[in-house]
Amino acid sequence: MPLTDTLYNFHWVREGEAARSSQAFFGGLEGLMTRHGLKAIINLRGENGDLSWYRYERAVCERLGAQHIDAQLDSRHLPTRSMLATLVGAFETAPRPFLMKCSGGHDRTAFACALYLLHRDGWAAMPAAEAQFDPHRYGYKPKAGQHWLKPFLAFAAENAAGRPLAAWVREVYDPADLDQWLSARGLADSHKGIFEKPHRSPFQL
Template identity: 35%
Template sequence: MSPWLNSLLVDHALLRLPWRNWGVVESGALYRSNHPLPWQLEQAARRHGLRSVINLRGHRPDCGSDALGRAAAARLGLAHADQPLESRGAPHKDRLQRLIGLYRSLPRPILIHCKSGADRTGLAAGVWRLIHGGTAAEAARELSWKHGHVAAARTGILDAFFAAYAPAEARGVPFEEWLADEYDEAALRAGFRPQPVAAWLTDHVLRRE
């Protein structure tokens, strides 16, 4: 199957033709979207002066959208980095720390994307806010219905991640220090309980990765 057919039919890019799920995290620095098709990436690069792309899905050799996105980034002269995150699991400390490193090393403006632009992209946008002086509440607002995020489902563990930082924030502990020294991934996972109907919706209807 060609990359285009795989992207449109298997990876559901047909649904992303009318729905870009675009967002501005920080104008001139960080933008967010669902997985862009080549001409969508080109339009965004031209309009916003993009210089880098961070793929939050990670490298997927059998995914047509992945192949098309890499080729488009190369053609446009954009730096392209992979930093896979989870949408329905407790965020991994090492992956978030590597994401922060990419934020600081890649040329800006940067586009971050996952598949739908709802969950992993919201998490990554929230982390950007926290390392640039934002609060846990501001970070959590990047996970919203507006972008298709469902807090009651298993994807709500990402909301719980930002909520877990809030008490440390109140004590004056910087986010990166909390992430390195206090964040307990296992405890977050053990303590989170999604609502069954919402979980069924995201897992079997929306088919979130």
């Protein structure tokens, strides 16, 4: 594996179709995308036009003729329906192969990749979806407020009651139901509330 793949926590979710990584700091994004033939980025950190990493990422995509799609997630706040609908829409429209990335490629990326597999292959793909949270392969080690991410998959399967993921997200999902489900299972402190506005670290320059 090339050193930059290791540095950027790059892995295929489905070979030649969908991949995952961290933020490609230190100017290595163009090489990463070219080497793997990536045609789109699904950016899970949201639109941040005032920050250098975001402007760089957009510029690289423009040079390569790749799509750049913002589908914001927050690892410590439960997603709204519109956030998940945007993510599912990205799964459906992004050219293949595409890259899903957040900052470290651990938390939001694991969540998005798990949902992609459930969207792609149905609820029978739950074991593969749960494997996206593997701490050894991907470095998933949730911190305070991030412990809702993996349990979300069980909630989704139960709440969807057989509906495909996309239909459930667009027609049924309610973060208040997720909040109650988590609380009933002793996970009330697994998050910091329902998403209201973007939160970002002052170090994300």
